Amino acid sequence: MRCRICGAPAAINMRQHKLALCRAHFVDWIPEQTERAIDHYKMADRGEKLLVAVSGGKDSLALWDVLHRLGYAADGVYIDLGIDEGIGYSGKSRALCESFAAARGLNLQVVSVPAVYGASIPDVAKKSMRGRRKPCSVCGLVKRHIMNRICREQGYAALATGHNLDDEAAVLLHNAMTWSGGYLVRQAPVLAATRPGLARKIKPFCRIYERETAAYALMQKIEYIYEECPYSEGSSTLYYKEILNRMEEDRPGAKLQFYLAFLQAKDQGLFAPGASGESDLHECAQCGQPTSAPGKCAFCRLWENATPPGLRPPSP
Amino acid sequence: MRCRICGAPAAINMRQHKLALCRAHFVDWIPEQTERAIDHYKMADRGEKLLVAVSGGKDSLALWDVLHRLGYAADGVYIDLGIDEGIGYSGKSRALCESFAAARGLNLQVVSVPAVYGASIPDVAKKSMRGRRKPCSVCGLVKRHIMNRICREQGYAALATGHNLDDEAAVLLHNAMTWSGGYLVRQAPVLAATRPGLARKIKPFCRIYERETAAYALMQKIEYIYEECPYSEGSSTLYYKEILNRMEEDRPGAKLQFYLAFLQAKDQGLFAPGASGESDLHECAQCGQPTSAPGKCAFCRLWENATPPGLRPPSP
Numbered sequence: 001m002r003c004r005i006c007g008a009p010a011a012i013n014m015r016q017h018k019l020a021l022c023r024a025h026f027v028d029w030i031p032e033q034t035e036r037a038i039d040h041y042k043m044a045d046r047g048e049k050l051l052v053a054v055s056g057g058k059d060s061l062a063l064w065d066v067l068h069r070l071g072y073a074a075d076g077v078y079i080d081l082g083i084d085e086g087i088g089y090s091g092k093s094r095a096l097c098e099s100f101a102a103a104r105g106l107n108l109q110v111v112s113v114p115a116v117y118g119a120s121i122p123d124v125a126k127k128s129m130r131g132r133r134k135p136c137s138v139c140g141l142v143k144r145h146i147m148n149r150i151c152r153e154q155g156y157a158a159l160a161t162g163h164n165l166d167d168e169a170a171v172l173l174h175n176a177m178t179w180s181g182g183y184l185v186r187q188a189p190v191l192a193a194t195r196p197g198l199a200r201k202i203k204p205f206c207r208i209y210e211r212e213t214a215a216y217a218l219m220q221k222i223e224y225i226y227e228e229c230p231y232s233e234g235s236s237t238l239y240y241k242e243i244l245n246r247m248e249e250d251r252p253g254a255k256l257q258f259y260l261a262f263l264q265a266k267d268q269g270l271f272a273p274g275a276s277g278e279s280d281l282h283e284c285a286q287c288g289q290p291t292s293a294p295g296k297c298a299f300c301r302l303w304e305n306a307t308p309p310g311l312r313p314p315s316p
Numbered sequence: 317m318r319c320r321i322c323g324a325p326a327a328i329n330m331r332q333h334k335l336a337l338c339r340a341h342f343v344d345w346i347p348e349q350t351e352r353a354i355d356h357y358k359m360a361d362r363g364e365k366l367l368v369a370v371s372g373g374k375d376s377l378a379l380w381d382v383l384h385r386l387g388y389a390a391d392g393v394y395i396d397l398g399i400d401e402g403i404g405y406s407g408k409s410r411a412l413c414e415s416f417a418a419a420r421g422l423n424l425q426v427v428s429v430p431a432v433y434g435a436s437i438p439d440v441a442k443k444s445m446r447g448r449r450k451p452c453s454v455c456g457l458v459k460r461h462i463m464n465r466i467c468r469e470q471g472y473a474a475l476a477t478g479h480n481l482d483d484e485a486a487v488l489l490h491n492a493m494t495w496s497g498g499y500l501v502r503q504a505p506v507l508a509a510t511r512p513g514l515a516r517k518i519k520p521f522c523r524i525y526e527r528e529t530a531a532y533a534l535m536q537k538i539e540y541i542y543e544e545c546p547y548s549e550g551s552s553t554l555y556y557k558e559i560l561n562r563m564e565e566d567r568p569g570a571k572l573q574f575y576l577a578f579l580q581a582k583d584q585g586l587f588a589p590g591a592s593g594e595s596d597l598h599e600c601a602q603c604g605q606p607t608s609a610p611g612k613c614a615f616c617r618l619w620e621n622a623t624p625p626g627l628r629p630p631s632p
Binding site for chain 1: 493
């Protein structure tokens with residue numbers, strides 16, 4: 001197999017694109033494809049200040065690398081969730097983000113949940129509503145809250161996340177299997193900042209296969225954490241990724257077609273305008289962030305229930 | 317494993333319902349469940365004259381048996397498609413329908429496509445647009461045309477088909493994977509006769525697993541054709557059935573939850589009113605049946621292209 005562009009031995013063959021590329025052309029192809037997605041979905045303008053949510057994994061570090069190479073002003077934010085679970089998960093991933101940023105002279109903000117808010121994610125999950133909330137649900141809520149706060153306070157135009165095509169297709173299949181109307185209607189490459197106090201969210205890798213982001217990270221010699229988060233075991237996203245991997249094997253391009261057909265159908269008006277289930281937002285009485293809950297937002301209530309009175313989230 | 321009702325040895329265990337039943341209670345449970353679906357989805361009233369589309373397979377013969385046992389006035393219609401393919405497929409399935417009807421004193425109408433219209437389905441497929449139409453697409457079109465004509469001419473209130481939950485879930489998954497808006501919006505247990513000249517279509521087995529219709533046919537000693545239609549090999553419905561079988565194995569009830577969640581989301585207004593893509597119908601200039609095509613309907617055009625001038629479909 002040879003590189004379609006230069007004829008050198010190919011480093012990767014992408015069956016779904018009928019495209020084989022050598023290392024040098026592949027590591028340029030990924031930024032080109034990313035740029036196309038950014039333009040196509042109107043994710044960001046070149047002059048805007050972006051914040052990249054980095055976890056230490058291949059996708060988010062590859063995204064930061066690509067945005068930097070494309071000339072975007074992109075800072076990073078790492079949220080230390082305090083997850084150890086015998087493998088030092090948070091410590092390892094934080095160190096990888098810090099050395100990635102230092103090697104490239106990039107600006108990384110680190111927010112330690114245990115240091116700032118007084119408890120780790122697993123602790124809060126255990127104490128919330130007598131342990132009824134799962135760590136992943138707590139984690140999502142906390143990350144959204146903190147990232148939105150940073151964007152707001154420091155004037156970032158958008159928050160970029162490393163979600164790749166496999167992530168998006170798996171979530172989409174999950175939402176289609178459960179016909180979760182609100183989630184289906186809201187799933188998109190860009191979530192506009194429709195309300196004051198809410199940051200725009202963008203997913204520049206939404207058309208890039210996970211296999212390709214992994215290959216990019218390896219070829220660019222990006223050191224990333226190989227382990228999945230210990231809490232992701234048995235998650236529905238991993239389950240639907242496996243189902244989709246089988247379909248992709250049977251029909252190369254199945255994942256991409258699935259995701260693009262969804263976006264097209266949505267653009268063409270498949271869903272009813274009222275089906276998003278979004279309700280009016282107001283400011284949380286405690287932290288000031290937008291919330292649909294009466295009084296305090298879910299983040300502030302979570303923390304109130306799970307931590308001792310002395311360790312409450314800082315007020316705005 | 318024991319029957320939940322009488323404690324006798326169970327003949328079937330339905331994991332998704334956490335229900336095991338003996339033969340006697342299972343063959344009563346199926347009609348009860350069918351009646352519930354008929355009532356719940358307002359498929360038919362007891363006094364209405366129904367037409368059951370029978371193919372000789374387990375689902376349609378089991379359905380006719382159940383409707384008969386429930387006291388519905390249900391005639392059958394068998395459409396002989398002229399499919400032989402070395403196994404005498406049409407001949408065998410026709411004979412099974414005829415002996416089923418004769419043994420129960422039921423009224424079966426037989427329409428032979430080669431005898432009435434001058435060519436078999438495989439022949440028409442080969443000759444249509446230089447073979448571009450596949451036999452399954454021709455078959456669907458021809459069956460819809462003939463069944464609708466019979467309902468119209470003979471005053472049947474509704475056409476009942478043996479589609480089971482596995483069929484419906486597989487078609488739904490296919491439509492969700494391709495995000496085929498019109499198909500998604502129109503898929504339902506009942507297709508109302510929204511236009512004059514169109515028969516109502518009902519699927520009383522839409523919540524019954526294929527495994528259960530097969531078990532019912534066996535326990536009721538219904539002789540049916542075991543072979544799938546030779547043209548169904550490699551069909552997308554069979555493919556998605558396999559995918560769903562895997563999900564069902566991992567999570568019993570997955571198929572049923574998928575289908576019911578879809579119907580609920582649709583009821584709750586997930587889809588935009590205009591997304592069905594339905595266009596206005598008028599009468600076909602040749603046969604008089606409703607069509608959205610200008611001039612003649614797809615059935616009349618198909619036959620015109622595929623058969624010699626002497627063998628044209630009869631005019632109304």
